[in-house]
Amino acid sequence: MTQAHARAGTTPVTPPFSPVLLLGMALKPFRPAALQPLFDAMLKVVRRRHPDILERMADYGDKAVCIDPVDLPFVILLEPNALDPRLTVRRAIEPGEVAATIHGPLEMLIALAEGKVDGDALFFSRRLVIEGDTEVVVALRNAIDGAGIDLIDDIAQELGPLARPFRGLAGAAIGLMSRMREDFETLRNAIIAPAVKDSANQGARIAQLEGELKQLRKAARRGGVA
Amino acid sequence: MASVASLVRPELVCPAGTPAALRSAVDAGADCVYVGFRDETNARNFPGLNFNRKELAEGIAYAHERGAKVLVAINTFPRAGNPGIWHQAVADAARLKADAAILADIGLIEHAHRAHPDLRLHLSVQAAASNPDAIRFYAERFGVKRVVLPRVLTVQEIAAVNARIAPVETEVFVFGGLCVMAEGRCALSSYATGQSPNMNGVCSPAGEVRYTETAQGITSELGGFTINKFAHDEPAGYPTLCKGRFIAKDKASYLFEEPTSLNTLSMLPDLIKAGVTAFKIEGRQRGRAYVAAVVQAFRAGVDAVMAGKPLPDIDLDRITEGGKQTTGAYEKAWR
Numbered sequence: 001m002t003q004a005h006a007r008a009g010t011t012p013v014t015p016p017f018s019p020v021l022l023l024g025m026a027l028k029p030f031r032p033a034a035l036q037p038l039f040d041a042m043l044k045v046v047r048r049r050h051p052d053i054l055e056r057m058a059d060y061g062d063k064a065v066c067i068d069p070v071d072l073p074f075v076i077l078l079e080p081n082a083l084d085p086r087l088t089v090r091r092a093i094e095p096g097e098v099a100a101t102i103h104g105p106l107e108m109l110i111a112l113a114e115g116k117v118d119g120d121a122l123f124f125s126r127r128l129v130i131e132g133d134t135e136v137v138v139a140l141r142n143a144i145d146g147a148g149i150d151l152i153d154d155i156a157q158e159l160g161p162l163a164r165p166f167r168g169l170a171g172a173a174i175g176l177m178s179r180m181r182e183d184f185e186t187l188r189n190a191i192i193a194p195a196v197k198d199s200a201n202q203g204a205r206i207a208q209l210e211g212e213l214k215q216l217r218k219a220a221r222r223g224g225v226a
Numbered sequence: 227m228a229s230v231a232s233l234v235r236p237e238l239v240c241p242a243g244t245p246a247a248l249r250s251a252v253d254a255g256a257d258c259v260y261v262g263f264r265d266e267t268n269a270r271n272f273p274g275l276n277f278n279r280k281e282l283a284e285g286i287a288y289a290h291e292r293g294a295k296v297l298v299a300i301n302t303f304p305r306a307g308n309p310g311i312w313h314q315a316v317a318d319a320a321r322l323k324a325d326a327a328i329l330a331d332i333g334l335i336e337h338a339h340r341a342h343p344d345l346r347l348h349l350s351v352q353a354a355a356s357n358p359d360a361i362r363f364y365a366e367r368f369g370v371k372r373v374v375l376p377r378v379l380t381v382q383e384i385a386a387v388n389a390r391i392a393p394v395e396t397e398v399f400v401f402g403g404l405c406v407m408a409e410g411r412c413a414l415s416s417y418a419t420g421q422s423p424n425m426n427g428v429c430s431p432a433g434e435v436r437y438t439e440t441a442q443g444i445t446s447e448l449g450g451f452t453i454n455k456f457a458h459d460e461p462a463g464y465p466t467l468c469k470g471r472f473i474a475k476d477k478a479s480y481l482f483e484e485p486t487s488l489n490t491l492s493m494l495p496d497l498i499k500a501g502v503t504a505f506k507i508e509g510r511q512r513g514r515a516y517v518a519a520v521v522q523a524f525r526a527g528v529d530a531v532m533a534g535k536p537l538p539d540i541d542l543d544r545i546t547e548g549g550k551q552t553t554g555a556y557e558k559a560w561r
Contacts, residue, residue, distance in 0.1 A: 005560035008523075012439040013516070026466035056274045057274065059273070060273070070379070102392070112513075113244060115513055115514040115515055116515055117513075117515050118512055118513040118515040118519075118545050119513050119543075120464075120512055120516065120547075121515075121516065121544055121546075122546040123462060124461050124462050124463065124485070124546075124547055124548060124549065125461060125462075125544070125549065126444070126459075126460075126461070126462060129437075129439060129444070130437055131437060131438070131439060132436075134432045134433070134435040134465075135273050135431070135432040135433035135434065135435075136273075137432075138273050138274065138432040139274035139376070139432075140270060140274065141274070141513070142243060142272065142274030142275045142511075143245070143246060143271065143274040145246065145513040145514055146243070146244025146245060146247065146274070146275075146390070147245075147246060148246035148248050148249070148514075149247070164558060213456075224490065
């Protein structure tokens with residue numbers, strides 16, 4: 001076990017200003033256990049539809065991984081034991097409790113699970129941070145990416161006659177989320193606009209000063225008066 | 227200058243580390259997909275990656291139904307006295323009707339040529355055959371049909387090689403990670419971890435890699451050695467020794483190479499005119515989002531060249547290592 005751990009408010013990734021962040025704030029008063037049935041159901045669906053994930057993780061069944069959606073007030077503990085896998089919602093993970101931790105915004109983690117974004121690229125750009133046992137994280141990433149997960153389709157397939165209304169509902173929710181994201185971006189830009197303007201002015205001033213300093217150094221090297 | 231009509235359409239050879247990535251590659255327009263078995267017989271022996279026999283059979287069926295080919299990389303070097311799993315891998319590739327096996331070890335190539343005469347053989351980049359004499363030797367002695375050229379030649383040198391080795395085909399890398407060493411000869415990873423891509427199929431094994439977050443940024447370690455530190459806003463790269471940052475003359479810098487990806491999209495017309503048969507995209511260890519994005523970009527690029535149209539302007543920056551791109555040795559701009 002490593003010292004990888006996660007505790008709300010101590011993550012190495014700054015949460016993006018997004019609807020999920022707002023949702024996270026709204027969820028703060030709830031006990032994580034209240035969300036557990038949702039994760040139990042999700043694990044059941046994924047296990048039934050993508051048994052190959054646990055098969056690819058066979059060598060790492062005893063290595064728990066903490067998934068830390070940095071914009072939510074809880075973390076998810078994944079225990080990939082092939083016979084008894086568990087997905088547990090917790091407020092925090094203690095040091096030494098898991099082999100590795102993956103930190104990232106919720107939407108990005110979902111996109112990663114669905115193979116819509118490349119894990120290496122997210123890591124290169126530092127939007128995804130991993131700590132602890134890299135091997136188990138790489139195995140998990142490859143196992144999930146290779147499964148071809150499509151959360152909406154996977155859930156819909158399990159709902160029988162309710163699949164159609166579920167797809168409609170999910171589509172509407174995604175559309176709403178997308179519009180909210182745009183609104184949040186506008187709001188964010190409006191809030192930070194004065195700071196951005198100040199920063200641009202300061203940048204221009206620093207560039208000007210750097211130019212003057214360069215000229216002075218050049219003059220000093222030529223033996224002139226600096 | 228060759229007219230469009232006289233140009234031979236190159237095959238797009240795309241990576242797949244998992245069945246889902248194989249389907250993504252085929253759906254995105256790959257002519258061929260290359261894969262490996264889930265063991266040390268291939269140079270991407272990463273945790274959770276690669277194909278078992280059943281998955282390969284299903285993958286071949288999926289590709290063949292859509293007019294695409296599947297190549298199986300068996301491109302590590304068998305251990306002395308224990309070639310069993312390598313021989314089995316070649317036998318299974320032949321049995322499952324793979325379109326070719328990509329091999330590096332001369333002994334394994336001889337075995338495959340003798341035991342499976344109907345299996346098409348490609349020479350892996352790991353064999354480092356970069357001149358007409360070496361290539362002709364493999365073709366004449368073992369019936370090798372295609373050679374994956376090491377990433378050390380200019381476009382002019384590739385054209386010169388092609389002119390002297392017909393009908394042997396050449397395949398060149400067009401996108402992805404780069405190595406600085408003579409391919410198949412790099413032992414850097416062994417010094418830090420005891421394992422190398424040549425013998426174990428893995429460079430800088432993930433089990434030897436540690437990332438630690440600090441107030442200053444992130445520190446990457448390989449085999450207990452600190453090999454790089456990235457500030458919070460600095461793009462990161464793979465934790466390999468060749469891309470480590472070392473202190474020399476009191477200055478920390480990339481002594482071997484910077485984290486950078488090869489991208490030859492702008493050079494496709496030149497590479498096609500140089501007579502290259504196949505364009506290879508590196509990255510079996512990458513996710514299917516990478517595979518889909520790069521394959522689509524190069525599919526559009528090749529199709530544009532063959533139609534006599536301008537190259538599409540496709541930005542692949544977001545999926546490159548270190549956020550940087552190079553045309554590497556193809557131009558040798560440093561000369």
